[in-house]
Amino acid sequence: MNRRDLLKLGLASLVAGTGIHVAQAQEVQVPQLPEPRHDKLPIWRGFNLLEKFNRRNDRFRENDFRWIRDFGFNFVRLPMDYQMWIIDGDWRKINEKVLEEIDEAVEFGEKYGIHVNMNFHRAPGWTGARPAEEKCLWTDPEAQEVCAMHWATFAKRYKGIPNSRVSFNLFNEPPGNVDSIMEQLLEAHRIVISAIRTEDPDRLIICDGYEWGNRPLLGLVDQKVAMSTRGYAPMEVSHHRASWVNYQDFAAPAWHTVMGNGLLMQPDKGGIEDKFKQPMQIEFGTLFGTATKLRMLVGTVSSNTNLVVEADGRVIFRHEFRPGPGEGEWQRVVFRPEWNVYQNVYDRNYEAEIPARTRQFSIRAEGADWLSLKEFALDRGNGEALVQLTPGWGQEPSRFRYDGTAITGGVVRDRDWLTQTMIEPWQAVERQGVGVMVGEFGAYRHTSHDIVLRWMGDMLANWREAGWGYALWNFRGTFGILDSRRSDVDYEDFHGHQLDRKMLQLLQGRSDIIGF
Numbered sequence: 117m118n119r120r121d122l123l124k125l126g127l128a129s130l131v132a133g134t135g136i137h138v139a140q141a142q143e144v145q146v147p148q149l150p151e152p153r154h155d156k157l158p159i160w161r162g163f164n165l166l167e168k169f170n171r172r173n174d175r176f177r178e179n180d181f182r183w184i185r186d187f188g189f190n191f192v193r194l195p196m197d198y199q200m201w202i203i204d205g206d207w208r209k210i211n212e213k214v215l216e217e218i219d220e221a222v223e224f225g226e227k228y229g230i231h232v233n234m235n236f237h238r239a240p241g242w243t244g245a246r247p248a249e250e251k252c253l254w255t256d257p258e259a260q261e262v263c264a265m266h267w268a269t270f271a272k273r274y275k276g277i278p279n280s281r282v283s284f285n286l287f288n289e290p291p292g293n294v295d296s297i298m299e300q301l302l303e304a305h306r307i308v309i310s311a312i313r314t315e316d317p318d319r320l321i322i323c324d325g326y327e328w329g330n331r332p333l334l335g336l337v338d339q340k341v342a343m344s345t346r347g348y349a350p351m352e353v354s355h356h357r358a359s360w361v362n363y364q365d366f367a368a369p370a371w372h373t374v375m376g377n378g379l380l381m382q383p384d385k386g387g388i389e390d391k392f393k394q395p396m397q398i399e400f401g402t403l404f405g406t407a408t409k410l411r412m413l414v415g416t417v418s419s420n421t422n423l424v425v426e427a428d429g430r431v432i433f434r435h436e437f438r439p440g441p442g443e444g445e446w447q448r449v450v451f452r453p454e455w456n457v458y459q460n461v462y463d464r465n466y467e468a469e470i471p472a473r474t475r476q477f478s479i480r481a482e483g484a485d486w487l488s489l490k491e492f493a494l495d496r497g498n499g500e501a502l503v504q505l506t507p508g509w510g511q512e513p514s515r516f517r518y519d520g521t522a523i524t525g526g527v528v529r530d531r532d533w534l535t536q537t538m539i540e541p542w543q544a545v546e547r548q549g550v551g552v553m554v555g556e557f558g559a560y561r562h563t564s565h566d567i568v569l570r571w572m573g574d575m576l577a578n579w580r581e582a583g584w585g586y587a588l589w590n591f592r593g594t595f596g597i598l599d600s601r602r603s604d605v606d607y608e609d610f611h612g613h614q615l616d617r618k619m620l621q622l623l624q625g626r627s628d629i630i631g632f
């Protein structure tokens with residue numbers, strides 16, 4: 117009897133029926149795992165384990181599974197890099213020894229009552245990480261063929277293991293701005309789904325939303341798959357000072373807060389709805405008899421894009437930005453080879469005067485692409501009235517009103533905002549017979565712990581009401597409950613690891629720790 121046969125038979129059956137491992141019978145007490153369906157997922161709760169994530173190729177740790185069970189959770193997601201199980205860089209040759217290490221995770225899941233969700237974080241032809249894949253899964257036939265072969269290998273390997281123990285999560289966070297290739301993106305999913313079901317017709321398949329996991333793939337409803345969303349909004353809370361995103365454009369983390377959309381797109385930019393390319397508008401509550409000082413903090417500028425201010429329809433300010441290599445008025449040079457453009461970080465203030473008796477003024481972009489504002493302020497000699505801004509991709513521009521003392525408008529970001537932006541769009545697809553869960557969420561270690569806990573409390577409360585499960589990114593590491601290296605946490609020693617007890621208690625349902 118080989119390892120795969122043991123996996124399919126299960127540890128509980130081994131103990132009860134075959135006599136194998138009888139000496140361990142007392143320590144093998146397997147909790148009952150719920151049976152999932154594509155149209156209704158269990159309320160799984162757990163963590164992402166990163167042993168084979170992004171060029172790591174470590175073995176999964178049995179202690180992680182034991183502790184996750186002991187903490188009261190029942191789910192792990194394995195975001196994996198396919199390059200870890202190919203031989204000498206040949207994506208058609210698979211290393212059996214590495215797959216056996218993944219088998220170990222399935223064994224640990226069986227032993228400790230943990231559902232194992234397998235994800236290709238880097239799939240043949242697709243990753244949101246760097247470097248990008250050489251060929252594009254959504255448009256390249258060879259990448260589609262090879263990716264289907266890899267998933268078919270997994271399907272054949274784990275056929276016979278019930279969906280209560282193992283599920284497949286196809287690709288991590290398909291990209292945004294895919295309207296022009298949406299049908300190809302859907303077809304690539306269908307090709308891989310078909311390859312899996314040819315080997316294992318009943319395997320539970322979960323598909324991430326596109327636009328980095330945030331929007332459901334409605335074109336897959338007929339495929340009888342479940343879907344997975346994300347819990348990373350707003351990004352200034354979840355990804356403050358995270359090097360792999362443009363955090364330089366983010367406002368300072370806060371929760372709850374009033375926020376405006378600082379993303380300004382030039383009006384001719386293709387593939388974007390017109391409503392997302394309108395100027396930011398600020399109305400004056402009275403006709404001031406003297407000029408008003410305007411200060412704008414510019415974050416990132418993409419390509420040759422101008423910042424323009426108009427007062428009652430008349431241009432009063434224009435600044436040309438020409439990001440490129442070398443030194444300039446920018447703070448940091450950023451070249452995006454995938455688009456062949458410079459998106460330099462300026463982090464610099466620019467000022468204008470709004471003339472007396474202006475009724476309203478607007479701030480807009482013109483030229484090649486887009487730019488972002490991090491904040492703007494108005495001052496009539498009595499101190500600045502300031503609004504923080506953050507890039508709102510897929511959001512309409514903000515509108516504000518200034519009364520000479522305070523600025524009102526924008527969007528209040530609180531639990532209701534989370535419901536409207538992150539729950540309601542997915543409840544719509546749920547009503548079409550699609551099970552929903554949250555495959556990743558969390559906040560990077562540089563965001564204040566107090567802010568993280570209050571924000572996380574609102575997220576968890578919403579998911580409880582929706583009846584959705586979730587997986588924190590990660591278990592051990594800079595988002596997790598162990599060894600996160602936050603500077604403002606009173607850690608507790610836990611088997612040689614640093615445990616964030618408050619975050620753990622919140623995940624376990626102890627909302628009283630944040631004053632709810």
